[in-house]
Amino acid sequence: MRNLTMLTDLYQLTMMNGYFKSNIHEDILVFDMFFRKNPSSGGYTIIAGIEQVIDYIENLKFSEEDIDYLRSLNLFGEDFLSYLINFKFTGEIYAVREGTIMFPNEPIVRVKAPAAQAQLIETAILNMVNFQSLIATKASRVCYSANGDPVMEFGLRRAQGPDAGLYGARAAVIGGCVGTSNVLTGQEFELPILGTHAHSWVQKFPTELEAFRAYATTYPDKTMLLIDTYNTLESGLPNAIKVFDELRANGHEPLGVRIDSGDLEYLSKEIRKILDDAGYPNVKITASNDLDEYAISTLKSQGAKIDIWGVGTKLITSSDWPSLGGVYKLSAAMENGELVPKIKLSEDPQKINNPGYKRVVRIYNKTTNKAEADLMMLADETIDESKPLKVFHPVYTWKTKIFYNYYTKDLLEPLFIDGKLATNRYKVKEIKEYAQKEKDSFWPQYLRISSPERYKVDLSEKLWELKNDLIEMRKRDQQ
Amino acid sequence: MRNLTMLTDLYQLTMMNGYFKSNIHEDILVFDMFFRKNPSSGGYTIIAGIEQVIDYIENLKFSEEDIDYLRSLNLFGEDFLSYLINFKFTGEIYAVREGTIMFPNEPIVRVKAPAAQAQLIETAILNMVNFQSLIATKASRVCYSANGDPVMEFGLRRAQGPDAGLYGARAAVIGGCVGTSNVLTGQEFELPILGTHAHSWVQKFPTELEAFRAYATTYPDKTMLLIDTYNTLESGLPNAIKVFDELRANGHEPLGVRIDSGDLEYLSKEIRKILDDAGYPNVKITASNDLDEYAISTLKSQGAKIDIWGVGTKLITSSDWPSLGGVYKLSAAMENGELVPKIKLSEDPQKINNPGYKRVVRIYNKTTNKAEADLMMLADETIDESKPLKVFHPVYTWKTKIFYNYYTKDLLEPLFIDGKLATNRYKVKEIKEYAQKEKDSFWPQYLRISSPERYKVDLSEKLWELKNDLIEMRKRDQQ
Incomplete structure (x- = not known):
């Protein structure tokens, strides 16, 4: 197995060093990996590369040569380099099962880990999941x-x-x-x-x-x-x-x-x-x-x-659309024992992230077993499936839909808990079968290659309100 | 160093096996790697990845696990698998120096080797040179x-x-x-x-x-x-x-x-x-x-x-043009001790390869030291630089140009001779400097990003005639 610990952007290491110097490198952060557009202007994205993320995390380790190289850059002190020698991943990662069909803005991978660790692994996770999801x-x-x-x-x-x-x-x-x-x-x-x-x-x-x-x-x-x-x-x-x-x-x-x-x-x-x-x-x-x-x-x-x-x-090469633009954004930080939701503003409303420690559920019709909509919500929110479920469009909020005959499924599953592998490993053959089942669970209008229908991805009321409150708060801060 | 011996297309191995069974696997073949279009509709291509080709060739070796895997495919006999255990590259490779500027249809890499060897290495050479040249x-x-x-x-x-x-x-x-x-x-x-x-x-x-x-x-x-x-x-x-x-x-x-x-x-x-x-x-x-x-x-x-x-x-990703379409085509084969030129026909005249064991020379103006044209010729042809040099357009043959004040340079240099490394290794820093010198040796009209002028790449008269004779011959064969 190749060790890809050094497959990262330099700024991850300079930030890690900065956190280390400020003694906040063990503070817990939460990041979501998500993308904003389906490849080829299509209606969906099949997530792949998760098994490679597992291999990568399990093999994370700085070698002596890596440390020597980093020392030669004259950017890092010996105390930080000593910390790197013993570096390993001790956090939590949730991810969708490889082969799952996902949509823009939904968390695909959710990392909750000490700041320095969560930062280091950003680049490789994006690299692996972006490319394989694109090609799948x-x-x-x-x-x-x-x-x-x-x-x-x-x-x-x-x-x-x-x-x-x-x-x-x-x-x-x-x-x-x-x-x-x-x-x-x-x-x-x-x-x-x-x-x-x-x-x-x-x-x-x-x-x-x-x-x-x-x-x-x-x-x-x-x-x-x-x-x-x-x-x-x-x-x-x-x-x-x-x-x-x-x-x-x-x-x-x-x-x-x-x-x-x-x-x-x-x-x-x-x-x-x-x-x-x-x-x-x-x-x-x-x-x-x-x-x-x-x-x-x-x-x-x-x-x-x-x-x-x-x-x-x-x-x-996915020649007409050669990259899936997956990003990895801070959505929460542990402060005084509580996870505080975080937001990044942008002139472009599409680029404002969904804050908080979240889950994603898929709503299926009980009769057809077809997926009808996805709902992003805070992790501690629950759905009472014995009652009708009302969802609304996150921008045009007057557009609502009520589900009666439904069941739901959580899409994010544990990959690592406390740094330990917490999932079965899957062979490609099994992942391929799973991806086929996923496709079978969607109506064809979402799967066609041109001008597909847009699948519903909504926010829970609580998440929607949190997001708007944070935007308002940030805007007030600037005045 | 990673061993990439198995990074090949299955048909290379089935052909190798076929050659082996016909006992012609040691027959010498000549292949040219070339591309047909500059990326991004530009005026030139910077060749890169040659150092990785060297690493690849030097590390070619089938492991026991590789052999076991190939055996499991039920495509190959034990005699062929034994041959693979001892496989190594013993042939000749010429290539342009990494960082060289090249143009459509010019040989970038020329392989002359036993059939089975020349075939195996096609895929990896294309993969490495195509991608790095694209990005450079x-x-x-x-x-x-x-x-x-x-x-x-x-x-x-x-x-x-x-x-x-x-x-x-x-x-x-x-x-x-x-x-x-x-x-x-x-x-x-x-x-x-x-x-x-x-x-x-x-x-x-x-x-x-x-x-x-x-x-x-x-x-x-x-x-x-x-x-x-x-x-x-x-x-x-x-x-x-x-x-x-x-x-x-x-x-x-x-x-x-x-x-x-x-x-x-x-x-x-x-x-x-x-x-x-x-x-x-x-x-x-x-x-x-x-x-x-x-x-x-x-x-x-x-x-x-x-x-x-x-x-x-x-x-x-070179997003507007995410692949350099380099190909690897048979141009000659040793028959009874002589290299016989080979051609592949196509409905599309652009896709007919230049036959024969060839060299490429670049013609420079003695006063400006700027490149003026490239000339593909058979390897045994020479240029008398004391005399004017006349070139002509390979399609519109009435378009001619005569150089008086010029000197020439061979672009293909030895990489491997008899399977042994025959070149200096270059650091990226040196290659970058070389590429900069290359750019300096061309007039800006070839380098601009939109609607560049087309740089002249001509065939020697002898090569042009050979090509036309072979096309005629092949056409007669079909009647």
């Missing part, structure tokens, strides 16, 4: 467009560095991909890996036919041939069919053909016709080449005969 | 807009995973940033790291004034205060000036203020005026908040009084 969500959108067809993740060569390939492929599978080309991801996370051959294989041989034949000899029961090296319809496909015939004569059935260029709609229809006529209705057509949810959606609406989709660059 | 280029564009003002890289929390933060910050410094907030990058690559405090620091204290005072007490000679937590002009700045006065009374000079929200043009002008009037003309104004080369360019043209730029998300 993108993959979910791509798979939604593919409408049940298998989607394979192929983007390692264009990923933003090794980890982006490794964890991006992991997140893509969580979001719905059937597998990845990335061998390391397959190995580390026990996921299906996929791949056959490249153009270079075809070029290496004197002729395309010989190249195909050699591939079929190597993998007689797994023959998927890339047919667009020279000319898809005039050379690649006829040569592939010759080899398929040879395979069949020897008792093997070919799996498919793959195209990676050209007009995928036209080519796939032609290929399908020719394959069917040649007696290969079960041979699959795999296509790749700059695909994303929009391209797949268009191709499907045009009736392209593509069975399997290989998606690379645009998935692994 | 983006940083160069951002710094170009800042026109000499210091630019700091702040993007770790939004980077696409830990490595994207680590190596992205490295590349950003190569491209021109003065430093990064990323502590790990500072430690691993001996780079300046920067940072002061966040909004949470201000919120932690009962008042903003107390927070500023505590920070100034901790770092009396490095006081840079974030003044936009509550209200920049009405609270943050007056409180900062109070603390600056206290600092000065104690013999210290403050460094600056930072703003991270609001209208940066208006606020910076107001802040400058107030700071100047208060006797702090040397206090710097640092600004951040969704900046990139376009935003900085506009703010500067409006006369914003910003001295230092903090650039995060849009730099570390």
Whole structure:
């Protein structure tokens, strides 16, 4: 396991040192991680990367070399550096279960810990959860467009560095991909890996036919041939069919053909016709080449005969929206034994955080089991499910809704309590299944790739009043 | 050093196995890595990531666990797995020096190695060079807009995973940033790291004034205060000036203020005026908040009084163009002791590769020392610099140019020969200086951020003819 203790912003360390010097580094602070917009202007976000946060927290430790390096910066005293030598996380972290669908402004991760600790871990938590949630969500959108067809993740060569390939492929599978080309991801996370051959294989041989034949000899029961090296319809496909015939004569059935260029709609229809006529209705057509949810959606609406989709660059980088803008904001601080809610003002009302030590509950319809709204509330508030539940819009407060036939679920679950792991660990396979259940629990209007309906996320009356009181108080302070 | 041997696409391993079974895995192949478009529709690309390619190649080794994992896939025989146990790179790699400016279709990395080896390393080389070149280029564009003002890289929390933060910050410094907030990058690559405090620091204290005072007490000679937590002009700045006065009374000079929200043009002008009037003309104004080369360019043209730029998300993800589309294409194969040029056809003429074992030379004007054009040629071609040199456009061949007063430089340099390291290793500081020299060697029309002039990249007559002959030959083959 890699130790990523130094994967942080310098200001976390200078603040830690400042807290230490003021002897307030053990004061308890509460931070919420949340984001303000769903990626790709979509209707939802699938949270991923939580397991990596656990690994990170469990491995937090400054090495001797780290301390020596920090000493060399001439920013820190020896007393602070000694404190770092013994540093470990002793606080509390709650987070949503990995694979959960979340919405803007909802706490995804809630940290309650001594000031110095809570500060150090901000950057890495954001880095891990921002990226994997981004890619899981993108993959979910791509798979939604593919409408049940298998989607394979192929983007390692264009990923933003090794980890982006490794964890991006992991997140893509969580979001719905059937597998990845990335061998390391397959190995580390026990996921299906996929791949056959490249153009270079075809070029290496004197002729395309010989190249195909050699591939079929190597993998007689797994023959998927890339047919667009020279000319898809005039050379690649006829040569592939010759080899398929040879395979069949020897008792093997070919799996498919793959195209990676050209007009995928036209080519796939032609290929399908020719394959069917040649007696290969079960041979699959795999296509790749700059695909994303929009391209797949268009191709499907045009009736392209593509069975399997290989998606690379645009998935692994979420190219139309390459970052989830998750932030980590102070929401409360322990003062004289009580958690005091904290707020940060902003000219932009959207950027004012929800103060306090909070929970998030999801309201489900008892008959359909579909999610109907989320409610953020203070942690000590309760809901009496035997009574109707009234919620209101946090800005247009006259917009209200009353639930009668409902039940609720808490979304934040313990990850660490008193610095100790307080959750089961989940395999990617389980997280993927959980994400699928999550998607099944929402009506399709929230999941569609363009112009989705906005899912309701409301504040409890108590939280809403607290927020407004704090804004007023801060404004008075400035006068 | 991390072993990234398994960071590859499965099809590399299935092809290797296929070559092995056909007993052609030791046949020598030549691959070129090149890209087809400059990022952000710009005029150039700064190549970065070469040092990581060296580390990767030097650490190539399949572990016992790797072999066990591959065995479990039921794709490979024991003879091939035994071959992998002893696998190491024994071939030749040439690459441009890290920090070199390159253009579409030019070989950046040239691999000549046994087929199985050349294939395995494709994915990781592309991953590393694609990403770091992308970010170095983006940083160069951002710094170009800042026109000499210091630019700091702040993007770790939004980077696409830990490595994207680590190596992205490295590349950003190569491209021109003065430093990064990323502590790990500072430690691993001996780079300046920067940072002061966040909004949470201000919120932690009962008042903003107390927070500023505590920070100034901790770092009396490095006081840079974030003044936009509550209200920049009405609270943050007056409180900062109070603390600056206290600092000065104690013999210290403050460094600056930072703003991270609001209208940066208006606020910076107001802040400058107030700071100047208060006797702090040397206090710097640092600004951040969704900046990139376009935003900085506009703010500067409006006369914003910003001295230092903090650039995060849009730099570390190259958000408007989040991948460099580098590819790795077979260009030659050893057959009967001779390197035979190879081509891949495509409906799209832009996608037809330049065949053969090639070099790239840059033509400089002897008087100005500015680069005038690049010429791709076969490796055994020479240039007689005592004679005029005529080049022609590879598509519009009637467009020609003759150089008289020139000298040339080979861009591809040895990285590995016979599997052994054949280059000096460079520190990031040296690479950054080299990249700056590279920029100085081009006229500004190629470097500007919008609508740049297209730099000439031509083919030698011999290479041009070879390419056309091969295209004709391949077309005849299909008839």
